[in-house]
Amino acid sequence: MGRYSHVDISTLPTLFPAPVATAITALATSARYSLRISAFFIEMILEGSQYSTRLGLGTARRALITAISSARRVYLFFLDILDQYTNLGIYIIHHAFTLAELFAMSGFYLTASAINTAHTAAQESVELFDSLFGSNDSSRALSGIITLLRRELLEDERFKERDTGALRSLTAMTKALTAFACLQSATEGGFEHTSQCTCHTMSTESPPTHGTDTPDKLFPHDSLLKNIHRFMRFSSAAYGQNFLRILGMGSTDFTFPSTGRHHANTWSFAQHTNLSIDCILLSSHTETTPSVCAQKASTLVHYLAVDHKLQSVILTCRGTLGLSDILTDLTCDYCSVEIEGAGPDAEYYAHAGMYRSALGLTSKRSSVHQALVLALTKYPSYGLVVTGHSLGGGVAGLLTPAVHPSISTPFVTSFASGLPPGRPIHCYTYGVPAIVSPELAEYTKGLITSVIHNSDIVPSLSLGVLRDLKNIALTLFEEGNVAEEIVARVCVVMTSEQNERDTTSDWLLSLVKTMRADMDNDKLYPPGDVYIMVSRRVESETLQKCESVIERFSEPLFSRTMLKDHMPTHYERATQLLVDGLAQNRA
The missing domain is CATH 1.10.287 (Helix Hairpins)
Known part of the structure; x- marks a missing residue:
């Protein structure tokens, strides 16, 4: 391993x-x-x-x-x-x-x-x-990504020993991915293996309690549902008015212009979150223009706002929408993470690109840190909320532990962070990539709420998954035409009589178990308490708490909607349905 x-x-x-x-x-x-x-x-x-x-x-x-x-x-x-x-x-x-x-x-x-x-x-x-x-850093990141891809896909010694060229290696990887997706689809056990979730009632007003009893009612406490929907609107608003209009989420009857004080996207952010423009304390669109000779990568697009109704200062990080964002996503090596108060033998690891982006935002010299200090000092009774979708959720999920104190102090800002200490802090992530090791995922429980929609594939993707698929490709390559046989037998399962289907299903189930035995590389997972929004039928959503995060996200869950489920449109719609369903149940 x-x-x-x-x-x-x-x-x-x-x-x-x-x-x-x-x-x-x-x-x-x-x-x-x-x-x-x-x-x-x-x-x-x-x-x-x-x-x-x-x-x-x-x-x-x-x-x-x-x-x-x-x-x-x-x-x-x-x-x-x-x-x-x-x-x-x-x-x-x-x-x-x-x-x-x-x-x-x-x-x-x-x-x-x-x-x-x-x-x-x-x-x-x-x-x-x-x-x-x-x-500059962007060129170094791109070079690192190319080196990583060459090392993992083209220069693997096990493929070289079998005298396979680069094209045959890529072909083997593609066949392995297709065969495994077919196996997962054809074996009911494949879905059950990745769907062990339990429903729980939970409130974010106090640390969650963990148990195994299923509550009588399906929906969690309304404060959690309302917060999930509220901060999803913040996360989607960060994409800017043009992206929101393309997805049909923003105002279609008016285009906000840029003014002397505020960028057009800042006006759009305020409108989508139902905040006054004066509540937007900071926006990366209106920060000081960087030096022409700067060699550091640009920071992730972000907004800092104050919500007086929730008594919260809210830092929102935008998801992937530019070249620098893509480079951050693809810088997917693992790096060690220093946690204040952790034991001498404790080891925590995270997604290198996103962790580096989080450190850039939390640096005491950054405009974000300075604005946070001013805001929390001005509002002494307010807490801190960090949120984001996709890449923004990944950076938010790694930023939050950086300003959180030792393990013995629950869910408040630390003195070492440079922020006013002892303030309540919580992070809401949506469609968050796999960003933390199992130990760090456990540490962030109660501190981070991660929301996943249906079969969203992004929370399952990490470098370990790529290496797992490479192991499968190597196994199938050694066995000749097994990949083609798998696809053929899956077609048989879908079209044949019951007796023949049972025999073929047993063979497929045995094979998928053998493949999973090769999927033993270290992987990253979503952080904190993980909730999955499941679409039971049209205009209906349920929220399930996933107690077996490692099993659920140890492999991608292939489905027809795995890419569509990642879009912020579907996240916002699903959270709205949860809130609407709660209101109907109470009525």
């Missing part, structure tokens, strides 16, 4: 050799300076042109109107005859110049918009090129 490994991304090489990467970063930095300087001068020229055009038109208009007015005074004798023509002339001159000014300013506005769009596109292109090939 392979052990966890410690990976420090700062020690990894860049994608290109160091001298080339350094040169690329230097060129990118020069390009950024040039673009910003050129944008500044172009903006000054346009503003000067606008001012001079407006001044010239205004001066000409006033001169002509003054001339006509002077003529009226000179020829006062003929005023009765010419008055109506004089007024008409002034009217025509005034509106003609106004129309000319309108067209001129529109031309300047369109030109400025086109230049701004081109400048933004050029800036992003330079940043993307530097991120991929320069001397």
Whole structure:
């Protein structure tokens, strides 16, 4: 059974050799300076042109109107005859110049918009090129990901011993994945193996109690349900108004603009969470622009808000929506985690990319940490809630233990975190990836509530699962055409008579047990108390507490909805159905 490994991304090489990467970063930095300087001068020229055009038109208009007015005074004798023509002339001159000014300013506005769009596109292109090939953390992360994939998929010694090329290795992995998915689908035991969950009543107002008795009613305490739905709206709001509109979750009758104080996505976040814009304390969209020569990876998009109704300061982390987010997801090696107050022999491990992102947010020099200190100091009776979906949930789930004190102190902020100590703290994650070792998952119970929707595959994926599938691929490769035979026999089970089906099912069940014996690599799991939202029928959801997290998430649960179930749309809809069902039961 392979052990966890410690990976420090700062020690990894860049994608290109160091001298080339350094040169690329230097060129990118020069390009950024040039673009910003050129944008500044172009903006000054346009503003000067606008001012001079407006001044010239205004001066000409006033001169002509003054001339006509002077003529009226000179020829006062003929005023009765010419008055109506004089007024008409002034009217025509005034509106003609106004129309000319309108067209001129529109031309300047369109030109400025086109230049701004081109400048933004050029800036992003330079940043993307530097991120991929320069001397920075993003390039190191990409290099680490490529090295990992080559090591795990193309350079495995067991495949080399059998003289298989890279293409045959990938083909074997694909066949193994297909065969195992078919086996899992055809054997009822496969589903039962991964679905050992028990329903419990639980309140987040106090630490949960763990037991094995099933409660009389299906739904947990309403405070848990309402909190699950409430903070899911925060998690989905973090994706921004464009993503929400695409998914049909945001306001479709109005597009929020960016203002001097707030970004458009900040307005959208406030609207989706039903908060006043003044309750948004911090947004990564409006933080200080990073240095043009910064080599650190950009922080995860986040929002800090205060909810006076819940008496909570809420930190929301966004899920995957950009290149840097994907690199964080794919930096999936395991790293050791330091837990305050843990024993000398205690070992905790986590997803390296997400743990590094969490440490960046909790650094005492970060704007997030400083804003948290100010908010919790300003509201001395308020607690801290951290939430997020997908990648955001993973970072939130690793950020929370970082500000939590020793094991003997339950569910409050620690003194060492730099935050006001002793404040209530809880984390809500949705569709969280597999991010913690079993020991750390156990430690975070009561501190983190992880919500999974149906067959969402993301909470089951970790590097250990990839290695398990590689073991299966190797076994099937040694046996010749077993993968093809598995698929054929699954088709028989689906179409044959009962007697033949029973015989084939026994063979498939025996085979899937043999395969699971090879799935012995160290894996990561969702943190804390894990709840699964199960769709029993249309417009109906139940919430089940999973007491056997390791068994449930030790392998992916393949189904037709395993990708769709991960979308924030379905999470928010499911939590809304839970709250609606609770209200109907009480009525």
